[in-house]
Structures are given as C-alpha cells and as structure tokens.
Amino acid sequence: xxxxxxxxxxxxxxxxxxxxxxxxxxxxxxxxxxxxxxxxxxxxxxxxxxxxxxxxxxxxxxxxxxxxxxxxxxxxxxxxxxxxxxxxxxxxxxxxxxxxxxxxxxxxxxxxxxxxxxxxxxxxxxxxxxxxxxxxxxxxxxxxxxxxxxxxxxxxxxxxxxxxxxxxxxxxxxxxxxxxxxxxxxxxxxxxxxxxxxxxxxxxxxxxxxxxxxxxxxxxxxxxxxxxxxxxxxxxxxxxxxxxxxxxxxxxxxxxxxxxxxxxxxxxxxxxxxxxxxxxxxxxxxxxxxxxxxxxxxxxxxxxxxxxxxxxxxxxxxxxxxxxxxxxxxxxxxxxxxxxxxxxxxxxxxxxxxxxxxxxxxxxxxxxxxxxxxxxxxxxxxxxxxxxxxxxxxxxxxxxxxxxxxxxxxxxxxxxxxxxxxxxxxxxxxxxxxxxxxxxxxxxxxxxxxxxxxxxxxxxxxxxxxxxxxx
Amino acid sequence: xxxxxxxxxxxxxxxxxxxxxxxxxxxxxxxxxxxxxxxxxxxxxxxxxxxxxxxxxxxxxxxxxxxxxxxxxxxxxxxxxxxxxxxxxxxxxxxxxxxxxxxxxxxxxxxxxxxxxxxxxxxxxxxxxxxxxxxxxxxxxxxxxxxxxxxxxxxxxxxxxxxxxxxxxxxxxxxxxxxxxxxxxxxxxxxxxxxxxxxxxxxxxxxxxxxxxxxxxxxxxxxxxxxxxxxxxxxxxxxxxxxxxxxxxxxxxxxxxxxxxxxxxxxxxxxxxxxxxxxxxxxxxxxxxxxxxxxxxxxxxxxxxxxxxxxxxxxxxxxxxxxxxxxxxxxxxxxxxxxxxxxxxxxxxxxxxxxxxxxxxxxxxxxxxxxxxxxxxxxxxxxxxxxxxxxxxxxxxxxxxxxxxxxxxxxxxxxxxxxxxxxxxxxxxxxxxxxxxxxxxxxxxxxxxxxxxxxxxxxxxxxxxxxxxxx
Numbered sequence: 001x002x003x004x005x006x007x008x009x010x011x012x013x014x015x016x017x018x019x020x021x022x023x024x025x026x027x028x029x030x031x032x033x034x035x036x037x038x039x040x041x042x043x044x045x046x047x048x049x050x051x052x053x054x055x056x057x058x059x060x061x062x063x064x065x066x067x068x069x070x071x072x073x074x075x076x077x078x079x080x081x082x083x084x085x086x087x088x089x090x091x092x093x094x095x096x097x098x099x100x101x102x103x104x105x106x107x108x109x110x111x112x113x114x115x116x117x118x119x120x121x122x123x124x125x126x127x128x129x130x131x132x133x134x135x136x137x138x139x140x141x142x143x144x145x146x147x148x149x150x151x152x153x154x155x156x157x158x159x160x161x162x163x164x165x166x167x168x169x170x171x172x173x174x175x176x177x178x179x180x181x182x183x184x185x186x187x188x189x190x191x192x193x194x195x196x197x198x199x200x201x202x203x204x205x206x207x208x209x210x211x212x213x214x215x216x217x218x219x220x221x222x223x224x225x226x227x228x229x230x231x232x233x234x235x236x237x238x239x240x241x242x243x244x245x246x247x248x249x250x251x252x253x254x255x256x257x258x259x260x261x262x263x264x265x266x267x268x269x270x271x272x273x274x275x276x277x278x279x280x281x282x283x284x285x286x287x288x289x290x291x292x293x294x295x296x297x298x299x300x301x302x303x304x305x306x307x308x309x310x311x312x313x314x315x316x317x318x319x320x321x322x323x324x325x326x327x328x329x330x331x332x333x334x335x336x337x338x339x340x341x342x343x344x345x346x347x348x349x350x351x352x353x354x355x356x357x358x359x360x361x362x363x364x365x366x367x368x369x370x371x372x373x374x375x376x377x378x379x380x381x382x383x384x385x386x387x388x389x390x391x392x393x394x395x396x397x398x399x400x401x402x403x404x405x406x407x408x409x410x411x412x413x414x415x416x417x418x419x420x421x422x423x424x425x426x427x428x429x430x431x432x433x434x435x436x437x438x439x440x441x442x443x444x445x446x447x448x449x450x451x452x453x454x455x456x457x458x459x460x461x462x463x464x465x466x467x468x469x470x471x
Numbered sequence: 472x473x474x475x476x477x478x479x480x481x482x483x484x485x486x487x488x489x490x491x492x493x494x495x496x497x498x499x500x501x502x503x504x505x506x507x508x509x510x511x512x513x514x515x516x517x518x519x520x521x522x523x524x525x526x527x528x529x530x531x532x533x534x535x536x537x538x539x540x541x542x543x544x545x546x547x548x549x550x551x552x553x554x555x556x557x558x559x560x561x562x563x564x565x566x567x568x569x570x571x572x573x574x575x576x577x578x579x580x581x582x583x584x585x586x587x588x589x590x591x592x593x594x595x596x597x598x599x600x601x602x603x604x605x606x607x608x609x610x611x612x613x614x615x616x617x618x619x620x621x622x623x624x625x626x627x628x629x630x631x632x633x634x635x636x637x638x639x640x641x642x643x644x645x646x647x648x649x650x651x652x653x654x655x656x657x658x659x660x661x662x663x664x665x666x667x668x669x670x671x672x673x674x675x676x677x678x679x680x681x682x683x684x685x686x687x688x689x690x691x692x693x694x695x696x697x698x699x700x701x702x703x704x705x706x707x708x709x710x711x712x713x714x715x716x717x718x719x720x721x722x723x724x725x726x727x728x729x730x731x732x733x734x735x736x737x738x739x740x741x742x743x744x745x746x747x748x749x750x751x752x753x754x755x756x757x758x759x760x761x762x763x764x765x766x767x768x769x770x771x772x773x774x775x776x777x778x779x780x781x782x783x784x785x786x787x788x789x790x791x792x793x794x795x796x797x798x799x800x801x802x803x804x805x806x807x808x809x810x811x812x813x814x815x816x817x818x819x820x821x822x823x824x825x826x827x828x829x830x831x832x833x834x835x836x837x838x839x840x841x842x843x844x845x846x847x848x849x850x851x852x853x854x855x856x857x858x859x860x861x862x863x864x865x866x867x868x869x870x871x872x873x874x875x876x877x878x879x880x881x882x883x884x885x886x887x888x889x890x891x892x893x894x895x896x897x898x899x900x901x902x903x904x905x906x907x908x909x910x911x912x913x914x915x916x917x918x919x920x921x922x923x924x925x926x927x928x929x930x931x932x933x934x935x936x937x938x939x940x941x942x
Contacts, residue, residue: 026587028537029544030574035587038532038602045533061509062516066499067576067607067623068560073500086567089539091576093561094622095611103501105538105562105576116497116506125796131509136538136607140566151565152538325596 004337006273011217018267019146022276022338032144032151036260039338042284044154044260048134050186050282051156051258054178058171060130060158065112067136068103073111076236080110083203087139089151105138110204110233110255113159118239121161127241127251128171129161147264148221148471155259161251163243165230168252172228175256176209179224187262188279188387189213189269190395191223192417192466194442199426202255206230212441212466214395215268218415220441220468223265226256264471269391276339277361279387280380286318287342287376288335292328297348304351308344308371315373317380336361341383342376362386399466403455412438412469421452421462428456438467475808477744482688489738490617493747493809503615503622507731510809513755515625515731519605521657521753522627522729525649529642531601531629536583538607539574544582547707551581554674558610560622576609581675581704581726584630589710592632598712598722599642600632618735619692619942626730632722634714636701639723643699646727647680650695654733659750659858660684660740661866662694663888663937665913670897673726677701683912683937685866686739689886691912691939694736697727735942740862747810748832750858751851757789758813758847759806763799768819775822779815779842786844788851807832812854813847833857870937874926883909883940892923892933899927909938 004021005013019025024040027033036044052062068091074081084107091103106112113131121129134156141149158175162168176193183189191211201208205227213221234240234250243249270277280286289312291305302323309321320340322331328345335343343359350357356369362383369375400416402408411418413436422440433439447464454462475492476484490496495511498504507515523533539562545552555578562574577583584602592600605627612620629646633639647664654660662682672679676698684692705711705721714720741748751757760783762776773794780792791811793802799816806814814830821828827840833854840846871887873879882889884907893911904910918935925933 026590028539029541029583029586030537030539033537033539035537036535038534041533041535044535062512063509064507064512064515064625066501066504066506067609068499068501068504070500088564088566089562089574090564091560092563093559093573095559095613096557102564103560112500115500119497138538142566154535 004273004275007216007271008273014271015267016146018271018275018337024263024267024276025146027146030151032141034146034150036154039284040263043263043266043278043282046282046284047186047262048156051182052134054182055132055156055158058130058158058174058178060132060160063131063133064135065106065109065116065133067106069106069109069112071102071104073115074104076111077204077233079232080204084108084139087141089138089140106135107137107139108255108257109133109135109137109157110159110229111237114233114237114239114253117161118237121239121241121251123242124163124244127161127163128167130158130171131160132156132158145264145471147267148261153260155257157255157257160254161234161239162253163241163249163251165252168228168230168254172209172226172254172256175254176211176224176226179226179256179258180211182258183211183213183223183262184388186279186281187266188281188384188391189223189265190388190392192395192442192444194444194466195448196225196442197424197426197429197440197465199429200440202227204229204232206232209445210442213265213269214398214417214468215265215471216271216394217268218398218469219268220417220466220470221261221265221268222441222470223262224256224258227254229253229255270387271339272364274333274364275337277387278339278341280341280384283339283341284318285320285338285340286380287312287320287344288340289319289321289344289346290328290331290335291321291323292345292347294348297351300351301346301348305346308346311371312376315376317376332359336364341380362390403452405456408438408455408467409436412436412467416468417441418467420455420465420467422456422465422467423454423460423462425457432456432467437469439470441466441468441470475744475746478687478742479744485742486738487617489742489746489808495734495738495747496617498617501622503612505617505621507625510755511734514734514737514749514753517753517755518657518733519627522653523605525653526603526627526629529601529629529645529649531603531631534602534604535606536577536580536587536604538577540577540580540583542573542575544586545575547582548675548704550703551675555579555610558612560609560611577606578608578610579726579728580604580606580608580628581630581700582708585704585708585710585724588632589708592710592712592722594713595634595715598632598634599638601629601642602631603627603629616735616942618738619732624731626728628726628728631725632705632710633724634712634720634722636723639699639701639725643680643697643725643727646725647682647695647697650697650727650729651682653729654682654684654694655859657750657752658733658737659752659855659862660694660736661859661863663866663913663915665915665937666919667696667913668893668895668897668900668911668936670900671911673698675700675703677703680916681913684736684740685869685888685939686736686942687742687865688739689869689940690739691888691937691941692732692736692739693912693941694733695727695729698725700724700726741858742810743835745804745835746808748858749810749812751812751855754810754812755789756791756809756811757851758783758791758815759811760790760792760815760817761799761802761806762792762794763816763818765819768822771822772817772819776817779817782842783847786847788847803830807835812851833861874923876927879909879926879938880907883907883938887939888912889938891926891936891938893927893936893938894925894931894933896928903927903938908940910941912937912939912941
C-alpha cells in the first residue's frame with residue numbers, strides 16, 4: 001500500500017486518507033453523509049460513555065424526542081427559524097401521500113422540546129427541568145468534511161429550564177466548563193472557553209459560549225457550545241410557571257451540545273505523519289500485541305503472546321492481539337495509523353527474557369519494561385499527559401497578540417490564534433472575514449475583564465478577543 | 472387524581488393511562504410519534520446496555536450508517552421495496568432546493584449497508600462480517616400505539632455476511648435464541664421462538680424467525696425477529712467474495728432486530744391494576760424509600776431514611792429516596808404505578824427497631840426484613856423469578872391445541888394461543904385473518920419436526936403452528 005500523504009505536504013489529503021485508512025469512516029451514498037465504521041463508532045461510544053457520566057453529575061436525565069418537527073414549530077421563534085431555514089431537510093411525503101404540512105428533520109430540538117416543556121412545567125416545583133438527548137441531527141451543509149461538518153451528525157443536546165436568570169447563567173457556564181474539562185482530561189485536547197460574538201451566536205440565543213480548539217493546520221474548531229436562551233423561547237412557546245407567590249412567570253432556559261465533530265478535532269489536533277494518535281483514556285484499544293514468530297521459536301512466541309494478552313485483559317486494559325496473516329511491518333503501520341497508544345512486540349527474545357519491548361505512539365519511541373500493572377498504567381498516564389501537554393504548548397505557542405490590522409492579517413495567514421482588543425460589531429466582523437478569512441472565535445472567560453482600544457476601528461473600547469481561520 | 476382505569480374494564484384505556492402516569496412517554500406533535508420521558512428512556516438504556524453486551528458476545532461490532540437512503544437503493548431488491556413502499560417517509564427538499572432524487576428516511580438499513588458491504592468485502596478473509604447499529608427508524612404506520620407501533624421507533628439492527636449457508640443459518644438461530652434468553656433472563660418475559668409463515672416473513676428474506684410473547688389481553692406480540700436473507704440482497708447489490716480457491720461467489724446474509732416495542736410488551740405482559748411491574752434486573756429504580764415522618768420523630772425518620780439510602784447505594788442497588796412534599800399515600804400510588812420492585816417504608820417504628828418494612832410490587836405483599844445485602848438481593852432475585860414464572864404459567868395456560876376450525880374460532884376469541892397443524896398457505900392465512908382476526912404467529916422450533924393433517928383444509932400435511940390475534 002502506498003504510504004500516507006505527509007501532513008506537511010497536503011493536509012486535506014492527509015486527513016481524508018487517515019479517516020479511511022484508520023477505518024474510522026467511509027462515505028455514505030448521499031453527499032455529505034458518512035458511515036461510522038466499527039473503529040470510529042467505538043471511539044464515539046467511549047466519548048458518549050464518559051461524557052454521559054459527567055452530564056448525569058449535573059443532575060440531568062436522558063430523554064428521546066421525535067426526529068420530525070412540524071415546520072410551524074420552527075417558525076415560532078423568529079431568529080431561530082431565520083438561522084436554520086437554509087439548512088433544513090423537509091419530509092413532504094409519508095405513506096405514499098403528500099403531507100399537509102412539511103416535517104422538518106430535526107436540525108436541533110429546541111422547538112419540539114419546549115412545546116412539551118410548556119405542558120410539563122406548571123409550577124416552580126417542576127423546576128429546574130434538566131434533560132439531555134443523544135441523537136442524530138440533519139443540517140443541509142454546503143461544504144462538508146467527514147466528522148467536521150456533515151449533512152447528518154450524532155450529538156448530545158442538553159436543555160434546561162430555570163426559575164431565575166442567575167441559575168440559568170450558572171448552568172450555561174457549568175456545561176461549558178464540563179466540556180472544557182472533558183476534552184482536556186479524556187481527549188487530551190487543550191481548549192479555550194469563551195463567549196461568542198453577536199454574529200457567531202446560536203440562532204435564538206441571548207448569548208453563546210463555546211470551547212475552541214486550535215488544530216495543527218492553524219485553524220480553530222468550535223468543539224462544544226453552551227447557550228443562554230434567556231426567555232426568548234419561553235415567550236414563543238408560552239412556557240410559564242407559577243412562582244412561590246402564585247405569580248405566572250417565564251422561566252430562563254439553556255441548551256448545550258457536543259457532537260461527533262470532536263472526532264475530527266482529535267484527528268486534526270493530535271495526528272501525525274503516521275496517522276492517528278489516540279489518548280489512552282478514550283482509545284478503543286489501548287495496547288496492541290504484535291507477535292513476531294520466526295523459525296523454531298514460533299509456537300512459543302504465539303503461546304506467550306496469548307498469555308500476555310490474557311494477563312493484560314485481566315488487568316483491565318483494552319487490549320488486542322493481532323494474529324492475522326500480515327507481516328509484522330504491515331501490522332506496525334496498521335496500528336500506528338489507528339493511533340493505538342502502546343504496541344507490544346513479542347519475539348523470541350521477549351519470550352526468553354519475559355520482558356516487554358514497547359512502542360509508545362505519542363513519541364514514536366521504543367522502550368523496554370516489565371509485564372506488570374503499575375508499569376503499564378503509569379506509562380499510559382504518561383502518554384495521556386504528554387499528548388495534552390504537547391497540545392497545550394502548541395496552542396499557547398500560537399496565540400499571538402497584535403494591535404494593528406496589518407499585523408493581524410499577517411498572523412492570521414501564519415495560522416495563529418490572533419489576540420486583539422475588539423469591540424463586537426457584526427458588520428466589521430463580516431469585513432474582516434472577507435478580507436482575511438478569519439472569524440472571531442471567542443472572547444475568553446479568563447480575560448473577560450480586560451479592556452483596550454479596538455484594533456480595527458482604533459476607536460471605542462474592545463474586549464480581549466481571539467480570531468482565527470476556522471472549520 | 473382519579474384512580475387508574477382497571478385493566479379488566481378497559482385494557483386500551485388502562486394502557487394509555489399507564490404510559491402517561493408512569494411517566495414513560497408523552498405524545499409527540501406528529502401523529503404516531505412519542506417522546507421518551509426520563510423514566511421510559513432509562514428503561515430503554517437498561518435494555519440497550521444488557522442487550523449490547525450479548526450482541527458483542529456474538530462477535531458483532533457496532534457501527535452507524537446514514538439516516539437517508541437514496542430511493543434507488545430500495546428498488547434494487549424487488550420484494551424489499553414492495554414490502555416497505557407503503558410505509559416510507561420521503562425527503563424531497565434539502566437546503567431550500569428540490570432534490571433530484573427523493574431520499575428515504577430509513578425504515579431499516581439493509582440496502583444502504585449492503586451497498587457499503589459490496590465495497591468492504593472482497594475476499595473470504597473479510598468474512599464473516601458482523602455488525603450492529605442502534606438507531607432510530609421511521610415507518611409510516613396507519614394505526615399507532617405508544618411503544619407498540621409508531622411512526623418512529625428506536626431499535627438495534629444486526630447484519631452479518633457469511634461464506635456458507637450453514638454459517639448464516641446458525642447465526643439466524645443464535646440471534647433468535649439470544650433474544651429469547653435476553654427477554655427471559657432480563658425482562659422476565661417468557662417467549663416462543665419459531666419460524667414465520669410465508670405471509671409474515673420479512674420483505675426480501677428467505678425465511679424469518681421471531682420470538683412471540685403472549686400479553687395479558689390474549690394478544691401476541693412479535694418481540695424480536697431474525698431473518699435469513701440468503702443470497703437475495705447479495706445478488707441485488709453485487710456483493711461478492713473470492714473464496715479460498717479464487718472463485719467469485721455470493722455470500723449468505725442475515726439481519727435481526729429488537730426495538731422499543733419491547734417496552735410495550737413489558738407493560739402489557741406484566742402490568743396490573745396498579746400500573747407497571749418492572750423486573751428488578753432492568754428496573755431503573757429497584758428500591759424506593761418512602762419516609763413516613765410524623766410528629767416529634769420526624770427528624771429521626773428523615774435521618775435514618777438518608778442513612779439507609781446511602782447504605783443501599785453503597786451496596787450497589789439502584790435506589791431512590793422520595794423526599795418530595797407529597798403524602799405517603801400519594802407516594803405509594805406513584806411508585807406502584809411506576810412498577811418499582813421494592814418499596815421501603817420508614818416510620819418511627821422502623822427507626823427504633825432498625826428493621827425494614829417492605830412492599831414487593833410483584834405480589835403487592837408487605838413483609839419485614841433486615842437491612843443487609845443478602846436479604847435484599849435474594850428478595851430481588853425472588854421477585855424477578857416470580858414475575859417470569861407467572862408469565863410462563865400464563866402463557867402455557869393459554870396455549871390450546873385444537874384440530875377443527877370451529878374450535879379454533881372459539882379459542883381465538885377467548886384470547887388463546889391456538890395450536891394447530893397447518894400447511895403454510897398465504898391465501899388461506901388471509902382468509903383466516905379476515906374471519907377471525909388471528910394470524911399465524913410462528914411455527915415453534917421445539918416442535919418443528921411434528922406433523923399432522925392441516926386443520927383448515929383437512930387435506931395435506933401441516934406443521935405445528937400457533938395462531939393468535941396480535942398487535
């Protein structure tokens with residue numbers, strides 16, 4: 001098989017090859033759709049499992065709402081329908097008959113959920129209401145890329161309803177920080193949490209927050225969002241509750257989501273010229289064993305490999321023993337492509353000495369070690385930490401402060417996250433995007449109080465804002 | 472709140488009330504769709520978790536295929552498209568434009584999967600291929616009932632490809648017996664496994680097998696199906712492999728599924744006049760604690776209830792402490808409606824004596840016991856066993872052998888599973904259905920070899936076949 005196209009040579013080609021060769025996904029027959037193959041779906045299942053635990057820790061319960069939303073529901077919130085209309089898929093025939101009203105295949109579930117909430121919520125006793133759903137959604141995107149942007153994708157969408165603005169604000173932040181912590185601890189991805197500018201906020205929200213990840217090609221990826229919906233949807237859907245004094249009031253709402261897009265983020269932030277590099281905590285396979293049987297010692301090598309496999313399984317590692325017909329060289333490439341964090345090579349020497357010859361995929365370095373739980377689990381922790389540290393350093397190395405537009409243009413071109421003082425203004429942002437292809441990624445939480453002269457107009461006061469080209 | 476309509480008085484009304492009052496589901500805005508509320512979805516999550524483990528034990532890996540299937544794909548297998556055409560939902564607009572070819576919202580995924588399999592499978596080394604997906608599917612049903620038959624439902628669909636007919640036949644049976652064992656061990660539902668007659672088989676299959684569950688109203692429910700697809704789809708999709716001798720051959724395929732319909736089965740097979748009765752192994756809440764604080768001992772009752780709660784949680788039980796404002800009587804009804812297997816009532820007496828006053832929901836019987844793991848886990852096992860035994864006895868009590876059509880008509884009316892010798896004949900089956908509303912449920916595996924004179928025509932040889940009215 002031809003070698004993988006180097007990242008440095010052609011990043012787009014490299015990405016598409018990794019997606020296919022690591023057997024993460026294949027293309028579906030409809031433009032912009034993908035098939036999650038077993039390895040890609042196992043990765044999503046790991047992400048689901050770990051994120052679901054965190055969501056439940058927020059006191060949120062899982063539900064499932066219908067896929068089809070009457071078109072009239074979307075129209076109830078004006079900004080929402082304006083934002084989503086260009087991306088809708090419409091069902092117009094059902095059971096051989098033309099439908100009286102077209103049905104929208106959900107692009108997100110605010111409208112269908114809040115119509116039900118209006119029935120479920122009557123008094124303050126019913127609040128807070130906190131639910132989440134794992135589901136497929138459809139958005140008719142023009143430019144698509146596997147995982148990153150698709151016609152259909154998988155995600156979770158959390159939705160909460162509160163008595164007070166304060167409580168809703170707090171939940172928006174709690175969900176955002178949950179995402180930041182989740183991608184950091186589980187996926188070894190450093191991210192920047194902040195507020196979106198007006199032109200980048202969710203259709204129908206009062207404000208949107210997001211975590212942004214810088215990828216190796218210098219583009220940013222919005223990897224999770226958390227929205228304050230205020231009372232906008234409550235008013236549109238007549239969602240009201242009787243407070244403790246018996247007064248009818250509109251509650252405050254939030255919604256927040258993370259999708260299979262994060263898999264694209266993982267590939268583009270951590271991959272190298274040999275393929276994927278997966279963090280041990282979410283790798284479907286943490287350790288792969290490649291037996292190297294030769295000549296007379298063949299049987300011993302296989303027997304010992306199987307013993308080691310059983311031992312590692314017993315210890316609780318996610319382990320795979322590759323007994324296929326292929327050559328060891330082929331297997332090395334194959335599992336490096338798939339990003340398995342640790343490889344054990346077992347030949348006659350290893351059988352005799354009962355020690356381990358390993359390759360750690362994060363550094364592509366060989367080392368030796370002992371077959372015991374502490375050694376291996378420490379090594380996996382080290383790999384996890386190293387990947388995160390590498391990405392954190394990469395990100396901070398690429399945050400560049402500028403205060404002139406000419407310096408801004410230059411740094412954007414280099415693939416940096418460019419930090420400026422910026423006064424939120426949708427018209428100016430559109431101009432900047434046209435001129436540089438960069439968009440405002442976020443106004444980071446950490447520096448939210450800092451202020452300075454707006455870098456573009458040189459007038460007015462701006463907030464610390466990060467710009468970059470983005471997916 | 473008004474009492475629950477008794478089952479005996481109006482089963483249909485009873486069912487709809489239980490679905491709503493046990494907070495399992497609510498109606499969606501589009502006819503025939505439902506909202507899975509937290510309690511209903513938690514039940515499905517329990518089912519998913521336990522069935523997924525069993526599916527993986529068959530060596531099957533999870534994947535996810537796109538929701539949208541080009542209409543032309545469905546047309547490739549003639550019987551398949553004929554069977555599903557009346558039930559399709561079609562997307563005709565995307566991104567504001569009329570599509571050149573309508574897209575089918577998947578009613579099942581054979582066609583889209585096998586088009587991909589044709590790329591993935593090249594040689595015998597790629598076989599067997601065994602995959603499964605958990606997904607939503609859409610079928611435009613005319614008569615709908617929550618869980619039992621809906622416009623959209625959730626399910627898993629397994630699909631396998633084999634070199635030989637024998638291997639495929641074995642997998643069809645393995646999947647079927649997995650379902651039978653799963654519903655028996657986890658859901659306390661007794662079922663009958665067998666072959667479907669020609670008129671009841673899956674569109675495009677060579678033969679279909681199913682498990683059938685008898686519900687308390689005397690109707691049968693097809694609760695899981697496993698199909699032998701033979702080489703039908705392989706030929707339509709040009710799915711071929713090079714065998715060990717280098718010859719190009721068509722493989723043999725299977726598909727099999729179990730859906731959220733099983734939740735309807737649980738309600739209708741195990742429910743009683745007080746509501747749901749859930750088997751402990753899949754009950755989202757196994758034990759509910761209801762404190763009964765009165766007068767001066769109030770604080771002690773609450774404190775002890777919380778201590779017991781923590782203790783039970785530590786022991787690994789799924790437990791809920793109901794500290795809401797409602798009266799104990801209200802809480803009793805509420806948790807009985809939700810079918811929680813065990814209730815602990817904690818009042819001053821229980822605090823003083825440090826023992827337990829319990830209600831087991833399967834028998835609606837009160838008992839006392841000790842706060843220790845062995846006592847409680849044995850009791851939960853006893854409840855699980857008792858529910859299964861009850862349903863097994865109910866089923867066998869309602870299997871009635873007849874050899875004349877007049878006796879058949881009578882027994883069908885009584886709500887029995889009527890056992891006859893029957894020679895498979897779609898025309899006769901249509902007549903029987905018209906005259907009695909009964910359909911052939913299955914030709915049981917256990918008695919497959921037994922033969923006798925066909926009960927309807929009194930000519931020709933028939934196989935042991937069960938008929939009943941069905942959902």
